[in-house]
Structures are given as structure tokens and as C-alpha cells.
Amino acid sequence: MSSISSKITRRTVLASAAAAGTVGLFAGKTAVSAGDNEAIRPFQFKAPDEQLTDLHNRLLATRLPEKETVDDFSQGVPLKTIKQVLQHWQTNYDWRKVEARINSYPNFITEIDGLDIHFIHARSKHEDAMPIIITHGWPGSVVEQLKIIEPLTDPTAHGGDASDAFHVVIPSMPGFGFSGKPEATGWGPERIASAWITLMRRLGYERFAAQGGDWGGIVTNQIAVQAPPELLGIHTNFPETVPPEIDQAAFAGRPTPAGLSDEEKAAYEQLAFFYKHVYYAFEMGTRPQTLVALADSPMGLATFMLDHDARSLEMISRSFDGKAEGLTPDDVLDNVTLFWLTNTGVSAARLYWENKIAFFSPKGVKVPVALSVFPDELYATPRTWAEAAYPNLIHYNKVAKGGHFAAWEQPKLFTDEVRTGLRSLRKDS
Template identity: 75%
Template sequence: MPVIKSDVIDEDRRRLLGAAASGLAALGIASLLPAYSRAAPGSVAIRPFQVNVPEADLDDLRYRLAHTRLPEKETVGDFTQGVPLKTTKQVLDHWQNKYDWRKAEARINAVPNFITEIDGLDIHFIHVRSRHENALPLIVTHGWPGSIIEQLKIIGPLTDPTAHGGSASDAFDVIIPSLPGYGFSGKPEATGWGPERIATAWITLMRRLGYTQFVAQGGDWGAVVTDMIGVQAPPELLGIHTNMPGAIPNEINNGSFVGAPAPAGLSDEEESSYDQLVSFYKNVYYAFLMGTRPQTLTGLSDSPIALATYMLDHDRASLEMIARSFDGHDEGLSPDDVLDNVTLFWLTNTGVSSARLYWENKLAFFAPKGVKVPVAVSVFPDELYQTPRAWAEKAYPNLVHYNKLPKGGHFAAWEQPKFFTEEVRAGFRSLRKAG
């Protein structure tokens, strides 16, 4: 397991914060470190954090990769049986011969990382304050099979927009927590950590950091958590942004789930979205397994290549894009990007603990949740489904921004950080004036 250095001794705190400050330039960030002395009196301690994976853990990973036993080649010429053997071999070769975890570790440690206990569980988070005045606090939540790795590319453009083609008036303070059971956050030892409880924990985190106003953003599970922050609507919340809206009308969702013909009266746009949903639901067995038998996935803790292939097979468009990247094509994600995320899961042994979120969830994933606060929606073309404006307007009656992007998929912040950051800026621009 990674060594977590979280001492609150003043000398260690100064050393760790100093190391984080010196590494900000690695991500193109000119930012101030968090000033936690401004947090509300009585706050639970916020402890500095660094990642330092023992070399023995990396040796163990190398040994397991070297002793991987692969299956035979698939009997089809496409992706209908899952991750092709060719792609699996390419992942294995890159992991063994070209990949360096220490580079990813350095990128994580280049920004300020912290741990704080909320509701009995240690929560890890990145917190980068902008150097610009009046920066808007933004909490960004990842999904599965994701982690904080997904958001590292957006920290610089959001916290220091003038260095990345933006205006100082669009600056954000960025907070990126690791979901419970994911990455460097604690693993719940009892049931009850579903999206609603996580949303409450995130509100507690923002208050603990001393923020009196904030906005929230998310995709995948992060979108569900962010919707629930919107449902809970704390007075500090100005609005939310989602790149995977919970906006499918129940009658549409129920029909597409069972693969029924499209209902009559749909527009061409809605019918296309319906067909996308039917296709997705035919290939969502990973979610069924995690939602019903997460503990059965013990192999994800024992075999790194099993973990990698399971994580790669999230959705058809993402898998095909990742396969092309391992073939040498310039795609939204590089082989190193992919393996940074997989290796983080492996080293923290969170393959099973992260899967339990599917078991915990009692919400309809894509259905409207009853969000009344201002909402910004960004629609990426290779997302699981394209949200028509009509659906977004019905699900989010206070829709303040809606836009369709020319490129990008399910992992929008990771794949297309430029488009993503521009959307976040545009989506929250009107709320800055209102706030």
C-alpha cells in the first residue's frame, strides 16, 4: 500500500506544503496553497498527504505482470467479446517495458494533497487555490473506473486561466476528492456510503475548507453525486455542472433498458439518444456484476491485467478509443494516461472497494433527481448517450447553460481538457454575477 504521510506536526506540514508548492510548475499552475487557518472554528484536522509507493510494491507488480497467463484470441473480428487479445498484449507490453509509475506519483505530489476525516471515514482530496482574486470554489467528482488522475489536466487551466487562454474573471479554486473506496480515500467498513451520503460529505468538506459559496461538477458517478448535492441544495451552493446528465424521462429509460422499440412521437434527436441507450444497456454487464456481487471480483485484487481489462471495458466508444491509442494513434488518452489510472487502482487495491459503490446505489442512474438549483449541461458526442435539450430542460428546470461539443466521450475532463475547461468556465459564468 502507498505510504500516506499525514502528520500534523508543524515541521512536517511546512516540509510537505513546501514540496507541493515547488512542484506546481510541473502542471503549469501558478497557485496559492490552501490557507486552512481560515476554516471555521472546531473543524476536524486537515492533514497534508503525499504518495510514496514502496519499491517492493512496484516489484510485486512487475512480478505479477511477468507471470500473466493470457487467454486465447477472441473468435470475432471486433469488440463484441470485450477487450481484444491484441489490445491486452499491448497493454501488458507497455506496462512492463515503457511505463513509469514514479512519473504519475510526481504529478500527483506536484499539487497540494490532503486527508480529512468526514463521518468516520478518511477522505483524500486535492486542493489548489487560484492566484486570482474572487476565484470561484469548485468541487469536481470523478467516477468509475476513474480517479483523481482524470482531473489532473484541468487543474492548471481552471485555477490559472490567464496562462491557458482564459480570463482572470473565470478563475476557480479547485477541490478534487477521491470517492470513498477509491484511490487514497478510506474504504468503508460498513454499508451506507451511497451517492447521497457522499454528497453530504462533500458539502461538509467545502464548509470545512471555509467556503461560503461554491459550485460542483461531475461525470459518471461524479454526476450522480453532483446531482445529489444539487438536490440537497445547501445555501452555499450556487449551481452545478454535469457532463453526464441525469435527464432521461422514466418512460424512455424503462423502455431502452429492456430494448423495446422507440416510443412514438420522439424527435429525430430523441430517437437517436434512445438507440444509444439501448446499445449501452446491452453492454453494461460490468455494472450489473458490481451492483450485485462486488466481492466476487477478487481477481481484480490478484491480477493486474485482469484489473486493467475490466477497467478498459467500460463502454464501447472508450474501449475502441483506448485500443487505437495503444495502436499508436493520437487519441484523447495516451497509453500512459490509461496506465496511470489502472496502476493507481492496483497499488491502492481498490478494484473491489470501488465496485461496492454500485452495490450501495439505490438511485436510477440516468433518471432526473429533482434538481432545482441552476444547472449547466455539456454534451460530448461519445458519451453513453446524447442528452437532447428538451430532456435537459425538463430534468433541470433552472438550466443556465447547454452545449454540444464536437469531440470527447465519457471521460471528458481526461480526454478533452480544453473543451471541458471552456465548458466549465462558460457554464458557471452567469452564476458568478448572481453570487
């Protein structure tokens, strides 16, 4: 077990008192000069009061459209939901709460491949904890993973055993949140995966696992494709398992192919439905710089981010109606406000433009893979597809509830899945 416990290199920075009480969580001491581009610098964020005042004034000046001409979600975010989001943001929302929560964890920035990368590094008190790097997606940020940090790092306080503990690393992807915004092309999933491998090595981890959903799932799969010797395996809730011919048929909107099982037919129909409603991705993938409204209008940013997928939008709309399930109104606005304050609506969108690989088809992953299937994900991966795409599948489970933002919506179920899915990798490490 000692091989996956924390082994902090000379590059690791001892967090100072300025780093929100993180003294004592690291074994090493600062051995990198301030001018070294590999330095790991403690980071805290505090939005200027004038920036929050500007946000409030812009919300007051919001000009809304007329009501949609349908009684469903077929034209996008309903006016009712838009008004509820605006009202909550204006009168009931407090950014400082989530800001304090983010800052309560050890935050750092380090330069990798010429770009500043922000990350949370929350270490467990348990000696044999497994290091894991967890990647968010779009429209997401480190806010997605805040609910799972403590259950993963301190399992004995959250229904688990000490043997389930993780050291958790949660980076902000390039162009997202507190990370730098690329000034040149080339930051696609493959390069991000390579940067994450560099990050884990820089933190001194000789063995680690990786996890991700949405774009984070794609990046995690790319870590698995690159298969560094330090990688124990991956856990994903956004797998790349769809046979290419099935993926192409769904994208083209063709009838359900013959010869599929009932489970495969259901997954195909989910995928075909998603492809009919993914135009936000086409816009970001082809014309991200056109999306100036994401930088100029907070409500323009919010509604664009809410309209990711049908089930998530419906769930978020119900939450603003007062029905407690999955995300709360504050959860939603924590993420949107982070995008607003960092002005990352357009820079994050460029990831779609940068990407050159298929979202859902297999990539030849050979490392151990744990897969959790949440029912309201874009498609529920059948076991047959999972076994074909991941020949070293060590865990496959259909979870009772939850959707695309699994760690954010269902943190307990998600945490249980990560613990269970990666448990077998501990004994051989």
C-alpha cells in the same frame, strides 16, 4: 464577487513544506489539534519500491487467454489490445511520473462521517476565483482531473481571463484511490454528496459550484438535490434527464417509442445499446466481493477497467495502436496503476452495490445547471430532455468531440465548457 472568493476558516491547515511546496496558498493557520477528527492533514503518496517490484513480477507471470473468435469488440477487450497493454506496462511505463504529478498539487486527508477522505485542493492566485468541487467516476480517480487543474486555477496562462478562475477541490470517492474504504454499508451517492458539502464548508467556502461526470455526475446531482445554501449551481457532463418511461423502455430493450424527435430517437438508441453492454455494472452491483481477480491480477484489473463502454474501449484500443486521440497509453495505465497500488478494485466496485437510485432519470434538481453534451458519451442528452429535467438550465452545448471521460480526454474543451457554463453565476454571487 468577494462572496465567492476564498474565505478560509480556522480549521484550514497551512500546508507545510512537506506538502509539495504549498506554503503560501492558504490564508489561515493550523488551529485544529492532531487529535481533532476534523483536522485537515497534508498528504503525499510514495509507492514502496517492493510494491512496484511485485507489480512487475505479476505482469511477467500473466497468463493470457486465447484470441477471441470474432473480429470486433463484441466479446470484450481484444487479445491484441490486452497484449499491447501488458507490453507497455512491462517495458515503457513509469509510475513515478504520475506519482510526482499528483504530489505536485496540495493533497490532504480529513475525516468526514467517520471515514478518511482524500482530496486535492488547488487554489487560484486570482482573488475572486470561484470554488468548485469536481468528482470523478468509475473506473476513475483523481487522475481523470489532473489535466484541468492548472487551466481552471490559472486561466490567464491557458487562454482565459482572470475572471474565469476557480479554486479547485478534487476528492477521491470513498473506496477509491487514497480515500478510506468503508467498513460498513451506507456509502451511496447521497451520503457522498453530503460529505462533499461538509468538505467545502470545512474548507471555509461560503459559496461554491460542483461538477462531475459518470458517478461524479450522479454525486453532483445529489449535491444539487440537497441544495445547500452555499451551492451556486452545478456543471455536469453526465446528466440525469431521461424520462422514466423512456429509461425503462431502453433498459428492457423495447423498440424505439413513438413520438420521439430525431434527436430523442438517437439518444434512445444510444441508451438501449449501453444497457445491452453494461454487465460489468450488474456484476459490481450484485456481487462485488466476487471480483477477487481485481485484487490479485493486475491484467485482470486492467482489462475489467478498460471495458467500460464501447466507444471508450475502441478509443483506448486505437491509442495503444499508436493513434493519438483522447487518452494515451500512459493515461490509461496511470489510472489502472493507482487502483492496483491502493488495492481499490473491489472497494470501488461496492459503489454500484450501494447505489439505490436510477442512473439517468431526473431527480428534481432546481438549482442552476450547466450541461455539456459530449458526442461519445453514453447518450447525447437532447435539449428537450435537459430543459424538462433541469428547469433552471443556464447552459446547454453540444461539444465537437470527446466521450465519457471528458475532462481526461478533452481537457481544453472541457475547461472551456466549465468556464462558459458557470460564468453567469459569478455576477450574482
